[in-house]
Amino acid sequence: xxxxxxLEYLDAIDTHRHFGRAAEACFVSQPTLSGQIMKLEEHLGLxxxxxxxxxVMLTPAGEELVAEARKVLRAANNxxxxxxxxxxxxxxxxxxxxxxxxxxxxxxxxxxxxxxxxPNIKFYLHEDKTKNLLKSxxxxxxxxxILPWLEEMDKFDRxxxxxxxxxxxxSKDHQxxxxxxxxxxxxxxxEVLTLEDGHCLRDQALGFCxxxxxxxxxxxxxxxxxxxxxxxxxxxxxxxxxxxxxVNHHITNTINYIPFEDPKPNRQISLMLRSGYSxxxxxxxxxxxxxxxxxxxx
Amino acid sequence: xxxxxxLEYLDAIDTHRHFGRAAEACFVSQPTLSGQIMKLEEHLGLxxxxxxxxxVMLTPAGEELVAEARKVLRAANNxxxxxxxxxxxxxxxxxxxxxxxxxxxxxxxxxxxxxxxxPNIKFYLHEDKTKNLLKSxxxxxxxxxILPWLEEMDKFDRxxxxxxxxxxxxSKDHQxxxxxxxxxxxxxxxEVLTLEDGHCLRDQALGFCxxxxxxxxxxxxxxxxxxxxxxxxxxxxxxxxxxxxxVNHHITNTINYIPFEDPKPNRQISLMLRSGYSxxxxxxxxxxxxxxxxxxxx
DNA sequence: TCTTGATCATAGCTAAACTCTATCAATAAT
DNA sequence: ATTATTGATAGAGTTTAGCTATGATCAAGA
Numbered sequence: 001x002x003x004x005x006x007l008e009y010l011d012a013i014d015t016h017r018h019f020g021r022a023a024e025a026c027f028v029s030q031p032t033l034s035g036q037i038m039k040l041e042e043h044l045g046l047x048x049x050x051x052x053x054x055x056v057m058l059t060p061a062g063e064e065l066v067a068e069a070r071k072v073l074r075a076a077n078n079x080x081x082x083x084x085x086x087x088x089x090x091x092x093x094x095x096x097x098x099x100x101x102x103x104x105x106x107x108x109x110x111x112x113x114x115x116x117x118x119p120n121i122k123f124y125l126h127e128d129k130t131k132n133l134l135k136s137x138x139x140x141x142x143x144x145x146i147l148p149w150l151e152e153m154d155k156f157d158r159x160x161x162x163x164x165x166x167x168x169x170x171s172k173d174h175q176x177x178x179x180x181x182x183x184x185x186x187x188x189x190x191e192v193l194t195l196e197d198g199h200c201l202r203d204q205a206l207g208f209c210x211x212x213x214x215x216x217x218x219x220x221x222x223x224x225x226x227x228x229x230x231x232x233x234x235x236x237x238x239x240x241x242x243x244x245x246x247v248n249h250h251i252t253n254t255i256n257y258i259p260f261e262d263p264k265p266n267r268q269i270s271l272m273l274r275s276g277y278s279x280x281x282x283x284x285x286x287x288x289x290x291x292x293x294x295x296x297x298x
Numbered sequence: 299x300x301x302x303x304x305l306e307y308l309d310a311i312d313t314h315r316h317f318g319r320a321a322e323a324c325f326v327s328q329p330t331l332s333g334q335i336m337k338l339e340e341h342l343g344l345x346x347x348x349x350x351x352x353x354v355m356l357t358p359a360g361e362e363l364v365a366e367a368r369k370v371l372r373a374a375n376n377x378x379x380x381x382x383x384x385x386x387x388x389x390x391x392x393x394x395x396x397x398x399x400x401x402x403x404x405x406x407x408x409x410x411x412x413x414x415x416x417p418n419i420k421f422y423l424h425e426d427k428t429k430n431l432l433k434s435x436x437x438x439x440x441x442x443x444i445l446p447w448l449e450e451m452d453k454f455d456r457x458x459x460x461x462x463x464x465x466x467x468x469s470k471d472h473q474x475x476x477x478x479x480x481x482x483x484x485x486x487x488x489e490v491l492t493l494e495d496g497h498c499l500r501d502q503a504l505g506f507c508x509x510x511x512x513x514x515x516x517x518x519x520x521x522x523x524x525x526x527x528x529x530x531x532x533x534x535x536x537x538x539x540x541x542x543x544x545v546n547h548h549i550t551n552t553i554n555y556i557p558f559e560d561p562k563p564n565r566q567i568s569l570m571l572r573s574g575y576s577x578x579x580x581x582x583x584x585x586x587x588x589x590x591x592x593x594x595x596x
Numbered sequence: 597t598c599t600t601g602a603t604c605a606t607a608g609c610t611a612a613a614c615t616c617t618a619t620c621a622a623t624a625a626t
Numbered sequence: 627a628t629t630a631t632t633g634a635t636a637g638a639g640t641t642t643a644g645c646t647a648t649g650a651t652c653a654a655g656a
Binding site: 301303326327337350 | 642643644645646647651652653654
Binding site for chain 4: 018019020030031034035038051053054056
């Protein structure tokens with residue numbers, strides 16, 4: 001039977017493409033790792049690693065098997081994590097994924113209480129786009145993700161945290177900037193600045209805009225919310241921003257944030273995890289802490 | 299780091315609830331298994347096994363961990379199976395799940411060609427109800443399942459094999475028995491014999507009957523298709539049978555099988571597997587063999 | 597109550613496997 | 627041609643899984 005250690009060696013070889021560094025990463029000597037990899041290859045009857053003098057890489061068979069190997073390693077990590085969680089349900093590591101249009105504005109509100117309520121949990125934060133987060137959650141790199149919920153995520157378990165309204169952002173000089181509130185319908189015939197492709201906020205904002213009869217401003221696409229905000233403050237156009245991104249920011253005096261009338265455009269921020277995830281006690285504590293932190297904010 | 303062997307021991311302890319027999323199943327001596335389990339418990343800092351003098355069982359922590367352990371073992375098996383498949387894609391074991399209303403009537407048509415085309419594959423056949431098959435497929439006990447496709451299975455990959463019409467089965471003495479073909483509408487106001495709960499054929503047949511205005515005969519529920527057939531032959535009622543179950547059977551002279559006019563009631567027989575399953579070459583060969591075998595039959 | 601049998605734990609030993617250090621061989625870079 | 631890099635090889639040491647033999651415990655039955 002295969003040994004888990006060998007799979008770690010294979011993983012490391014693929015990661016580092018270098019026997020010496022792979023060995024170092026596994027805290028063993030290079031001959032040890034070389035030997036075990038060779039033994040593994042012999043056991044399987046396959047060549048997994050292509051050794052050129054200055055270049056190491058996996059064969060196609062190796063590529064395929066390292067993917068399987070990582071599944072085993074992940075399952076083994078889950079085993080040990082579950083064991084730890086049984087010793088103390090409120091300890092261990094928690095890898096949290098968040099999208100870029102949420103993370104920097106949400107985290108300041110929730111991390112303090114999380115650290116207070118779960119002092120023995122070590123939180124690792126990963127920022128990425130929705131698609132990648134879902135993939136990472138699915139194959140076990142992440143324990144949970146926090147993002148705007150969409151229909152297609154129904155294969156995962158869902159815990160709603162809060163609803164975040166979108167607000168209209170205009171420069172102080174814009175003709176809409178004097179209004180106290182605005183309705184979606186008033187955006188008709190305006191052009192709206194957007195984020196670049198791949199941000200789910202882009203798709204959601206565009207959805208609301210199209211319904212309202214507004215169009216996308218095709219001249220620019222912003223790479224981040226902060227760029228987008230800067231473009232608005234420079235009077236290059238208007239846009240929809242999530243409300244959390246409008247709290248306590250640093251260019252208040254050149255931008256107006258105008259709330260929408262009902263029905264407000266908003267996004268449902270939810271915590272998603274794999275169904276069958278084992279550390280539910282911990283998750284419940286996270287959900288309750290985040291909800292608690294956010295009810296004062298939004 | 300955990301060793302796979304230890305997880306096998308834990309699995310065996312849970313399966314056999316007896317150190318001696320578990321050890322035997324793992325082909326090691328009882329002290330070896332005892333020792334390794336103790337070492338595992340010490341490593342994790344948890345008691346996994348409750349040892350009473352005449353009874354061995356897992357603690358709640360053990361129960362939880364053995365579930366995780368089995369995931370690791372399954373991943374490890376997949377690793378080795380993938381490696382084997384790389385050596386020869388058309389060799390190894392293939393665990394196939396089928397439902398009871400299909401297996402005995404389908405297998406005689408497809409197994410010969412499968413064995414001819416894939417002589418180095420060892421086929422294991424598992425007969426169970428749809429719900430259990432899906433569970434087993436999901437957690438890796440089965441490589442593929444063959445069953446009537448239903449909407450809710452869309453999380454798995456699907457390969458359609460053939461459509462199987464349902465036919466009306468009546469005794470020779472029944473008033474419908476003289477017809478060459480029959481329409482669903484003609485079943486209106488008849489009562490139809492059914493299989494017991496849990497068979498998907500029951501739900502499908504009832505669906506067609508209700509649409510047609512027919513009712514369920516509540517006096518009996520058959521435990522198998524053969525019982526059902528026997529009840530029909532004894533003139534206790536009529537029923538819908540899948541067409542494959544009417545080919546070459548042994549009570550022909552007391553039952554009439556009457557095909558339906560279009561639109562025929564039928565079931566879509568499909569092969570389902572986990573998305574991302576690694577042995578696709580082999581699967582494609584299976585699909586092609588089965589389709590080939592069945593195009594002459596149905 | 598005593599005996600018996602079943603069952604898991606312990607002790608001590610063996611053999612295999614993993615790992616280490618030291619060194620070699622091959623080759624790319626200068 | 628020389629040097630540096632890098633993976634493979636050799637040989638020794640240490641760890642550990644595994645075995646057999648035996649002990650300890652306790653339920654069942656006489």
